[in-house]
Structure formats: C-alpha cells, structure tokens
Amino acid sequence: SKKSTSISEIKKAVVYGNVLGSFAVEKYGLDGLLRIKNGDISKRIKIYEKMIRF
Template sequence: WGAKYVIIKKGEHGSLMFYDDVIFPTAGFSLEDVVDPTGAGDSFAGAMIGYLASKNSTSLSEIKKAVVYGNVLGSFAVERYGLDGLLKIKNGDITKRVKMYEKMIRF
C-alpha cells in the first residue's frame, strides 16, 4: 500500500525521487538569468507525465529519465515570463539541454 515512487520538487535545488531504498537526487539546472519562476513546478510535472506517457513505462530507469526531463523543462519555463519560454522551444533545444544536464549530474 502507498505510493510506489515519491518525487519531491525543490525548485532551483532540483528534486528528490524515492523508490524502495533508492534515492535519486537531482540538481537544479544552473541558469545565469531566472526571469520568472512561476510555473516551473507545473512544467516539471507536465514534462514528467508527458515523458512517461510517451514511453508507456514506469520502470525505475524511465522514472529517472522523466525526472531529468522535468528538471530541464522547468529550467526553460523560468527563462521568460508566462508561457513564452515554453512556446518557443523546439525538440532539439530540449535534447541539447538534456544532454548538458546528464553530463552535469552523470546519472
């Protein structure tokens, strides 16, 4: 009984994912300029759910990748006001930032 996974968003400090005795901490994506943090957590959650839906899996490795995508999309959300930061990004922008983030946290 209870949640299989627990994910705690920590804003600019990243997130923590718990599964059985596994703890998967992630750092926030470092940005030079944060314009507006409003909606970053919603972007994190939406990216995670969207990623998992696209993979049709809730395996531990896919959940970890979903957390990474959540952190990355949250970072795009804070770079501009409102939805502007998200509406202008392309899949290539996301892929590039995910690769940078993976190098940063080495998961």
C-alpha cells in the same frame, strides 16, 4: 491491469521535467516553453546529463 513504472522511466521523466522547467524559469513562464524546439530540449538534456555525472 495495473502497469508498473520502471525506475529508468521515472529517471527519464525527472530529467525531462527538470529540463522543461529550466526553460520555463529562463523566460519567466509559459513563454519559455512555447518557444522551444525539440533540438533545444535534446541539447539541454545532454548538458544536464553532463552536469549530474561526477
């Protein structure tokens, strides 16, 4: 059976994709991704969420 994806799951995936992409851009590639910690991701997600609220 095919499981559908909810809008909230898609939104969460987009946020994580943007945040992880920002780490890759910040350090010019995989090096930026290899050095991050879970806390770094959580912190940046909070900052990102503040940026997109208006």
